[in-house]
Every structure is written in C-alpha cells, then in structure tokens.
Amino acid sequence: MSDVKIRLRDLSKVFSTRSGAFTALEPMTLDIPSGCFFMIVGPSGCGKTTLLRILAGLDTPTSGTLEITKPAAGRPSNSMVFQGDSLFPWMTVFENAAYGLRMRHRPEGEIKDVVGHYLQRTGLSRFHNSYPHQLSGGMRQRVSIARAFANDPDILLMDEPFSALDEQNKILLQEELLRIWEETRKTVMFITHSVDEAVTLGDRIMIMTAHPGRAKQIVDVPFERPRRVLELRAKPEYGELVYSIWGHLRDEVQRARALDEGSAA
Amino acid sequence: MKKSGTFGLSQDAVERLLNFASPLILLLIWELCARFGVIDVRFFPAPSKIFTQFMVMVENGQLWKHFWASMQRLFWGFLFGGVPALMLGVAMGLSRPLRMLVEPIVSATYPVPKSAILPLVLLIFGLGESSKIVMVGIGIFFPIVINAMAGVLEIQKIYFDVSKNFGASRWQVFRTVALPGAMPLILTGVKLGIGMGLVLISIAEMVGAKSGLGFMMWNAWEILSVETMYVGLIVIAVLGIVFSQIVTEIERLIVPWKQAR
Numbered sequence: 001m002s003d004v005k006i007r008l009r010d011l012s013k014v015f016s017t018r019s020g021a022f023t024a025l026e027p028m029t030l031d032i033p034s035g036c037f038f039m040i041v042g043p044s045g046c047g048k049t050t051l052l053r054i055l056a057g058l059d060t061p062t063s064g065t066l067e068i069t070k071p072a073a074g075r076p077s078n079s080m081v082f083q084g085d086s087l088f089p090w091m092t093v094f095e096n097a098a099y100g101l102r103m104r105h106r107p108e109g110e111i112k113d114v115v116g117h118y119l120q121r122t123g124l125s126r127f128h129n130s131y132p133h134q135l136s137g138g139m140r141q142r143v144s145i146a147r148a149f150a151n152d153p154d155i156l157l158m159d160e161p162f163s164a165l166d167e168q169n170k171i172l173l174q175e176e177l178l179r180i181w182e183e184t185r186k187t188v189m190f191i192t193h194s195v196d197e198a199v200t201l202g203d204r205i206m207i208m209t210a211h212p213g214r215a216k217q218i219v220d221v222p223f224e225r226p227r228r229v230l231e232l233r234a235k236p237e238y239g240e241l242v243y244s245i246w247g248h249l250r251d252e253v254q255r256a257r258a259l260d261e262g263s264a265a
Numbered sequence: 266m267k268k269s270g271t272f273g274l275s276q277d278a279v280e281r282l283l284n285f286a287s288p289l290i291l292l293l294i295w296e297l298c299a300r301f302g303v304i305d306v307r308f309f310p311a312p313s314k315i316f317t318q319f320m321v322m323v324e325n326g327q328l329w330k331h332f333w334a335s336m337q338r339l340f341w342g343f344l345f346g347g348v349p350a351l352m353l354g355v356a357m358g359l360s361r362p363l364r365m366l367v368e369p370i371v372s373a374t375y376p377v378p379k380s381a382i383l384p385l386v387l388l389i390f391g392l393g394e395s396s397k398i399v400m401v402g403i404g405i406f407f408p409i410v411i412n413a414m415a416g417v418l419e420i421q422k423i424y425f426d427v428s429k430n431f432g433a434s435r436w437q438v439f440r441t442v443a444l445p446g447a448m449p450l451i452l453t454g455v456k457l458g459i460g461m462g463l464v465l466i467s468i469a470e471m472v473g474a475k476s477g478l479g480f481m482m483w484n485a486w487e488i489l490s491v492e493t494m495y496v497g498l499i500v501i502a503v504l505g506i507v508f509s510q511i512v513t514e515i516e517r518l519i520v521p522w523k524q525a526r
Binding site for chain 2: 056057058076078079080082084085086088089090091099100102103104131132133147151
C-alpha cells in the first residue's frame, strides 16, 4: 500500500438542472493508495455515486483533475459492479461474466478458463447457461461480481452492490468478496450506506457529508486480514469503531433528512 | 415451467394447438352453412368447392406459378425494406441527432396510406418486378423502423453504462446491447410488417402485374371464377399464418430470455 493509485485534486461535479445549478460534489482532494480497499459511506444524495461514475468514466468532472495510474498494457483500468440489476437479460450467466473479455477480443480459450474460474469461485458453475431471470437476486449480484473480476481490471468500483440483498445473503457475499479479493488484492472503491459493511470490508473509510457532497472524515480500519465476517463482528473493537463512525454520520443523515423535508415543504 | 393441461398436453402445446384450431372451426361452420343454403353460394361457395378448385389449380400449375411470383416479390421486398429499416431504427434509437433528423420524416410519411402511393410507385418503377418489391418494402419498412427505434429507447440506461464501462466500441454496443435489447419489439414490428406486406402485394398485383396471387384474384373477378378468388384469399391467409408462426418460432430461439416470466 505504498504508491498512489487514484489521485483527485479539487474534483467537483455540478449538474445544471431546470431549477438551476445543483452541486453534487464539492471540490474534493483525495489519494487512494494502490491495493487499498477504500470505502465511502454517506447519506443518500451525498454524491458518492457521482464520484464513482466519474472514476468509471461514465461522467465527467466539472472542475479539478483525476489521475489514475495506468495499468500494465492490455489490462483495463477499472470495472464496475453496479447497484441493482445490471446483467444483460439477453445473455447467459457465462456470456455476462465473459462480457469484458469478449469486448477486449481475448482468445476464447482464455475466456473459458478465466470466467470458469470466477464462476466456480462464486458458486455459479452449475448455472453458466442460465439466464439472469432464472436466478435469485443474490446469484445475479454474484454474476455481476464475477463479471468485474474476470475482466481483471486494475481497480474495482463497487456501487452498493449488496444493498438490495437480505442480511444473510449480504454476509455470505461479503465473505465471498473478501475471499476472491484476497487472491489479487486489487484497489477497490466501494460505496455503501451500511457502516457495518464499511468496517467489515474496508482498509480505510471516507465519511461524506449530506448535500453537497464533501469528505467529512477519513478513518483507518485497523483489523488484520484475511478477515472472517462473523468473527470480526464479535470483537469489541469492531463495535467501538462502528459506534464512532455512526457518531460522524448521524449528523449528516439528520441534515440530509432536514434538507429533504425542507425541499418537500 | 411445463404444466400439464387438457388431455395431458403441456400448457404450451394446448396454446399452440388452439392457434391452429380456430380457423379450422370457422371453415367447418362455413361448409355447413353453404350446404344447407344458409348463405348464397354464388358469393360464398362451400369450402369443399374451393378445395376442388384448389386441387385443379395445383395440378395445372397455375397456383404454383402465381404463388411463386408473389413469394419472390415478398422475399425481396422484406429484404430490401426490412434490413435497412432494422439498421436505421436501431441507429435512431442510439443516436439522438440522427433521431432528431429522421424522425420527423418518418412521422410525416407514416400516416400516408401505403396503397395510395401505388400509382406513384408504378409511375416511377414501371410495371416490372421492382414496383411490387418497392411496395412490399415500404410496407415492412415503417413498422420495423418505428419498433426498432422504440425498442432501443426502451432499453434501460444501465446496460449502456455497463457496455461503456467494459470498453465496448460503438459497433459492439450496437451488437451486444441495442440489437438484442430491442429484439422483442423488432420482432413485433416484423409481424406487423409482414401483414402489411401481404396487403400491399395483393393490391400491387391486382393493378400492375400479370402474375402473382393478387393478379390471380383480380383475374378471377373478371372471369367470374369465385372459387379461384377464394383459393387466392385462403393461400394469402395461410401465408400470413405461416409467416407469423415462423416469426414466433424465431422468437423462441433468439429471445429465450423474454419467455416464461
């Protein structure tokens, strides 16, 4: 975790809407080290998805600069695990997971090996010929994760990938994600609104303010790896850290709620 | 998803059987009405009479000749009208500037009754094969272009985000997202277009041809051979059913993800 992978300098995003300019993201300066599992927590509407979309190249910043260390030749810079259903309904599980490699014209033999590996790691080998509508929500999200990992990007971007899942599935998938991540230790940028999830998975947690989005606090997570989700959650230090982060976050959630009520009135 | 229903057949098989059974039942009622003088057989000859005429025309090769002439025109019309419509419609769905440019033209020309432009088409393309092919092409063009565009516009934005994030080129976006995503609506357009194509081939052949099913029916009116007229009608109706079934089967094959919801 030495060299900087992602470097933001005064990066901001303003959307122009009918009712005037809307600041989604106030100028943000941030360094994310290579190999860091970086978590972003914040109330809804704090611009965290906007930040991730800019990193993914799906949105452009209004001002400031974004530098991402170039990956080795032939490797993609980043792959995103989207929030909600993002699998192509017209492709099988295998075709979905192979999407990135196919777009890069990798040889079929390699695609078979790599995708096969990640489908096996996510427990989906039996379903490689199924279509997404034949799978449960948890399984679909696993395919989505396999798709991102199979593409072998330098950076993984994850936008609340587990938010739609029930608690049991969420814990299982968090375990799985940590296990797969341990194989490669890629740089990860992971958005969540769950403090538990942030502390369970992350090396470092950025807490964001309610609208407009701004970094309020960055907290390091001291727990060693590899981690086991349930064992980790049983530790008293875990509870203390969750509690202290909630302290930072509570004001923001309340402020976000006040803003919502204000604009509704 | 297989459930067993009537007579132990799967739900699916029953539904497909019903598709074929309803026209047969109609024919049976018709035959009975003709036999018992409920309807005037000068205008509505019994299906058995029509069938006899059908066999005569099969044997003397007349029916085959006209059928083949129409089929060739339909084929080329579907090809020359359908393929550009598909490409243009999907491209319009993908590109806002192109949509802004072309959509007004499509909206303005779409409501013009296709049959009303037959004289113009005959004037421009003459009495040869091309005028008939152009009419069929125009008929299938509009439903496909409109449905392909609507189909692409209906695709959720997230799928385009995914393809962009995974580095898809413009052509790859077209092939892996726009085309398959719009396919269900495109196939609906194909069905509508085939129906329109059959209407237009009949009309075009009645006026400007010396062969084809349309000509055969028009000629039958001139020589007062009502049975021949019905043979033509039924062949065209069956063509419509067969084409529609073919598209349904294609749908089963290439849009498996839209079924069994």
